[in-house]
Amino acid sequence: MPKELPTHAQVVVIGGGVVGCSTAYHLAKYGVKDVVLLERKFLTCGTTWAAAGLMINLRGTLELAKMTAYGMKLYQEIEKETEQPTGYVNTGSLLIATNMERQLEYERFLSICETLDVEIRRIGLDELKELWPLISTEDILSAYYMPNDAVVNPVDTAMSMSIGARRNGARIFEETEVLDFDLKNGVVRGVRTNRGDVKCECVVLCTGMWSRDLARKTGVSVPLHATEHMHFTTQPIEGTYKGMPILRDQDGFLYFREEVGGLLVGAFELKAKPYGTDGLPPDWQFRELPDDMEHLEPLLKNALKRVPALETTDIRHFTTTAESFTPDNLYIMGEAPGLKKFYTACGMNSSGVLCGAGVGKKMAEWITQGYPSSGDIWELDIRRCFPWQMNRNYLRDRAVEEPGNTWANHWPYKQWETARPVRKSALHDRLAARGACFGQLAGWERANWFAPAGVEPQYRYSWLRQNWFDYSAAEHLAVRHGVGMYDLSSMANFVLQGRDALAVLQKVCANDVATPIGKVVYTQMLNERGGIEADLTVTRLAEDQFFIVTAGATAGRDFDWISRHIPEYAHAFLTDMTSAYTMLGIMGPKSRELLAKVTKADLSNQAFPFATAQEIELAYATPLAVRMSYVGELGWELYLPPDFATGVFDALIEAGEELGLKLVGLHAVDSLRLERGFRHWPSDIGPDYTPFEAGLGFAVKLDKGGFIGREALLEQKKEGLKRRLAIFTLEDSEPLLYHLEPIYRNGQRVSYVTHGAYGHLLGRALGMGYLENPAGVSDEWILEGRYEIGWQGKRYPAQVHLRAPYDPQGERTRM
DSSP states (O other): OOOOOOOOEEEEEOOSSSSHHHHHHHHHTTTTOEEEOOOOTTTTTTGGGGGOOOOOOOOOHHHHHHHHHHHHHHHHHHHHHHHHHOBBBBBEEEEEEOOOHHHHHHHHHHHHHHTTTTTEEEEEEEHHHHHHOOOTTTTTEEEEEEOOOOOOOHHHHHHHHHHHHHHHEEEEEEEEEEEEEEEETEEHHHHHHHHTEEEEEEEEEEEEGGHHHHHHHOOOOOOEEEEEEEEEEEEEHHHBBOOOOOOGGGGGEEEEEEETTEEEEEOOSSSSOOOTTTOOTTTOOOOOOOOHHHHHHHHHHHHHHHHHGGGOOOEEEEEEEEEEEETTTTOOEETTSBTTTEEEEOOOOTTTHHHHHEEEEEEEHHHSSSTTTOOGGGGGBGGGOGGGGGOHHHHHHHHTTHHHHHSOOTTTTTOOOOOOEEEEOOOOOOHHHTTTEEEEEEEEEEEEOOTTTTSSSOOOOOSSOTTTTTHHHHHHHHHHHSSSSOOOTTTTEEEEEEEHHHHHHHHSSOOOOOOOOOOOEEEEEEESSEEEEEEEEEEEETTTTEEEEEEEEHHHHHHHHHHHTTTTTTEEEEEEGGGGOEEEEESSHHHHHHHTTOOOOOSSSSOOOOTTTEEOOBBBBBBBBOOOSSSSSEEEEEOOOOOHHHHHHHHHHHHHHGGGGOOOOOOHHHHHHHHHHOOTTTTTTTTOTTTTTTTGGGGOGGGGOOOTTHHHHHHHHHHOOEEEEEEEEEEESSOOOOOOOOETTTTEEEOOOOOEEEETTTEEEEEEEEEEEEEEHHHHOOOOOOTEEETEEEEEEEEEEOSSSSTTTOGGOOO
């Protein structure tokens, strides 16, 4: 390895684990010759060395599955390039269900694995026993075999990529600790190490559980926390064999793999032990922590129950170490908001070896092409992280829950239980007193549904109809037939102001925002490829002032996108005003009648048209009333200061009593918007889809002048569409749709459900999905197809809709 540290590099990769080595390897393969990797101690000494090396194809999203599939291929092929084996063995893996809900989850896998291009099949207990002779089957309801899963040697895999990186020109320096960063004008310029400074054009942070504290030096939020993590290996056991499948006993929170004739047994315990809240030992390398047998005892009991032979087998070695987990169990990748050329690839949640190759490839794409060109990965994007998430108390408390959720049943609508509450709207206590069951999004406690009197407002999870299904249906129908009110204070609110504010927005918005004061414009913000980067509304408050409303989960991303496109010398200033507003939605055919009881403002169509905004006197407050609707009914969104919110809420509750006003949760808002065909970013639209493909061409004004993405849209308009978003409703009223369910056209799988919900007015589940045809996707081509959607391993007939199945002309919002 080179001895003398260079004074300059094009890209500095920090961290010599499997992710750092992969990132350096892929950057070099992508033609970035001046890559320098810095490792504080020795390659793989952080957490890579202790990994179990499981390669599991089944992942939670399509893009994660593609990343894993890529790694599977690379780990088999890279030995030819580097002459360093990775230890790849195609073992397959087994899933076992010991209760009905787990069986339902695995039955769902039979369908969504088609979407993910992952092979899985249900097997009998006799075949299970044949594949895994040591297993006790007496409590097993069903078993499933995934033949293409594998194991690798983590250290050998990382070393193979480090060799490949060096052979392609990258330089690797061990015993080189990064102490700080050189920042100037919002751009990273270099790193400061114990061996000197290195100037660079780009930095990639691949430092695992050290990433949080290193990123803190730059002001970037990388929220992760280490927990203790364990596995043990046994002496040889009769009945094991080379290539024996991985066994995943997720109800027991355990996995088993063959290891030198014995077993390696690992755990993802329900209540993990946080580690290193106030920092990590400075001399950490290949470190093992003291074993806590009391903590491990329940897991050992589960292991003995599943594999009785362990009772008479000696344990060869316990390995207890630490590794990092993120607050949502997803990686943290991409260019940091607010700091240009500073990238992260960390927070791998005990799957660094599994995802390392795919992560390295994505990072190389991001750095060399400006975006992850093989497919958008918003769910992993660092811009979803918030500054408040760097709070150590929050991270420590959340860390307890994170490992267990990796192996727990992945229920639809499952809520985190720890580190709550973080953010509460001014109306939280009033909603709680009226039976609200809260979920969490971006730290906000949001009323997802309301329990009637005598019913506990708590989730009872299931893969079928959950306990709140009927209550949410009543909320849904109240909005359709009467009037409902919901609190959406979690929506992010920005104000862009200054003499150049309009010019900035005209450049980043696809729609025309050069409107009269008081006009509300629904628009997308696009990338150069015409893909949708943001989906929001812009209200003109004054000649030089605009009020922007977007989703709470994308607040950081959207704020960063707009900020990056404000020219350096422009007189335009963007301010996050989210905490300054409470937002109440008043929706339904009786919403005008309700508001008329508490305001003297003229709410008629003539005085207050759709897609306009006014300040009105309401009770003792003066909210900004915006006539828009995300649920497909007549309605208004009220934006008012939090200190006025309770008074307005109380006045509306009192006035609404005789009108049957119903409090509405966010589950109902979701089902209402799907029934009306409204899109949701990132579920149904995103950076890889254009407004034309998503059916949002009405929000594009090609003749307004230049804007980002315009040229790509003109080209697409000229060539014609090859894919379009359609809406599907199941003909059977029983199945439920969530996401990733495969869509079949004339018997062939052609797409998948981007997001699904139950349309309570329609009386059946519905979802969206893109249909693609190289020859073009005309209305006729779409309608002439015969469609089915996969659910629980079966196919159900579905009807396709070119327009929303409910109020396709959008007349009800303009009543």
